[in-house]
Amino acid sequence: QVQLVESGGGLVQAGGSLRLSCAASGRTFSSYAMGWFRQAPGKEREFVALISWAGGSTYYADSVKGRFTISRDNAKNTVYLQMNSLKPEDTADYYCAAHRAGDYARASSYDYWGQGTQVTVSS
DSSP states (O other), X not given: OOEEEEEOXXXXXXXXXXEEEEEEESTTGGGSEEEXXXXXXTSOOEEEEEEOTTSSOEEEOTTXXXXXXXXXXXXXXXXXXXXXXXXXXXXXXXXXXXXXXXXXXXXXXXXXXXXXXXXXXXX
């Protein structure tokens, strides 16, 4: 069992930066690849980024590539999402999740989810 709690969201102007954190409880955290998803009002939840269990591999949605960076610290049971050059279209609730198996871009491939943290980017 893994419990996830996101933090770090807020209101930022376009071009600004935010760093999201996802704190995990449970001894099996380091065995999971971890992902970030986001969901804007009226839209489906979409994949943002994934990091492998050891942190050696990362994957990004095209819409955030070059602007967002995912990282993790297994000693702290925490995964991060550094978001730079934010755009109004990045406005959404952001969720971290533990990847079980299968297509990492599909929400159904994840076992555990946090409650989300809201990010609002003003123009």
